[in-house]
Amino acid sequence: xxxxxxxxxxxxxxxxxxxxxxxxxxxxxxxxxxxxxxxxxxxxxxxxxxxxxxxxxxxxxxxxxxxxxxxxxxxxxxxxxxxxxxxxxxxxxxxxxxxxxxxxxxxxxxxxxxxxxxxxxxxxxxxxxxxxxxxxxxxxxxxxxxxxxxxxxxxxxxxxxxxxxxxxxxxxxxxxxxxxxxxxxxxxxxxxxxxxxxxxxxxxxxxxxxxxxxxxxxxxxxxxxxxxxxxxxxxxxxxxxxxxxxxxxxxxxxxxxxxxxxxxxxxxxxxxxxxxxxxxxxxxxxxxxxxxxxxxxxxxxxxxxxxxxxx
Numbered sequence: 001x002x003x004x005x006x007x008x009x010x011x012x013x014x015x016x017x018x019x020x021x022x023x024x025x026x027x028x029x030x031x032x033x034x035x036x037x038x039x040x041x042x043x044x045x046x047x048x049x050x051x052x053x054x055x056x057x058x059x060x061x062x063x064x065x066x067x068x069x070x071x072x073x074x075x076x077x078x079x080x081x082x083x084x085x086x087x088x089x090x091x092x093x094x095x096x097x098x099x100x101x102x103x104x105x106x107x108x109x110x111x112x113x114x115x116x117x118x119x120x121x122x123x124x125x126x127x128x129x130x131x132x133x134x135x136x137x138x139x140x141x142x143x144x145x146x147x148x149x150x151x152x153x154x155x156x157x158x159x160x161x162x163x164x165x166x167x168x169x170x171x172x173x174x175x176x177x178x179x180x181x182x183x184x185x186x187x188x189x190x191x192x193x194x195x196x197x198x199x200x201x202x203x204x205x206x207x208x209x210x211x212x213x214x215x216x217x218x219x220x221x222x223x224x225x226x227x228x229x230x231x232x233x234x235x236x237x238x239x240x241x242x243x244x245x246x247x248x249x250x251x252x253x254x255x256x257x258x259x260x261x262x263x264x265x266x267x268x269x270x271x272x273x274x275x276x277x278x279x280x281x282x283x284x285x286x287x288x289x290x291x292x293x294x295x296x297x298x299x300x301x302x303x304x305x306x307x308x309x310x311x
Contacts, residue, residue: 099160120144
């Protein structure tokens with residue numbers, strides 16, 4: 001009986017051990033998902049440096065591409081020197097107008113009044129009278145602010161009774177202006193570099209060479225600046241050549257009457273006599289020689305006459 005009891009206990013123990021072993025296996029299977037969590041942790045650990053590197057690359061690319069932006073507010077010095085910004089076009093207006101008017105004196109007064117009101121000035125002003133053609137003419141060289149050029153031209157045209165010719169020329173010098181401005185800026189930058197070299201030069205030979213180069217550069221700067229100033233003046237002030245005339249006898253007053261011609265003839269005769277007198281004075285050596293010859297010949301003749309009488 002005791003043997004059966006012992007066998008039963010042993011069987012229960014073995015059965016209990018067999019039941020506990022599968023539970024351990026299942027526990028192990030539950031703990032297995034831990035490694036994927038570790039891999040995830042490792043991936044997360046290396047992710048920030050990659051993102052940081054990408055950010056730096058993007059930032060560097062943005063810095064390199066920034067100078068190429070056309071509308072940047074603060075360009076680099078090299079970009080500013082090579083590509084100066086011109087806010088508007090540089091246009092030069094020039095023109096010529098010739099016309100007939102009823103009263104040249106009144107027309108000239110109106111033109112000068114309008115010119116003064118619009119801020120212009122006359123470079124030259126000449127008057128010419130042609131009696132043969134019975135014509136009196138004024139020629140004016142005008143400089144007028146470009147903004148008032150059309151207004152002034154219309155005002156001048158309004159004083160004409162007949163327009164003989166009217167030519168207006170417009171030149172776009174924007175490209176030429178930019179090129180000249182760029183050359184000037186480059187020369188100024190080059191001057192700064194040579195000044196820095198001059199401050200650091202230690203040998204007399206180097207100092208002399210740099211001074212010679214600076215003199216040449218400054219001469220080029222002055223020449224380029226003069227060209228730029230002249231071009232700017234041409235752009236700011238338009239030029240207009242005005243020629244107007246009249247053929248009315250009362251205004252011409254060329255002096256075609258008898259009295260005028262008589263007095264003119266007397267004056268011309270006096271001028272001719274005066275010219276002859278000064279011309280003779282210019283030949284004084286020949287006059288002296290002629291007088292001496294005349295005296296010698298006369299004496300010889302007198303001597304011959306006396307000898308003939310004595311015989």
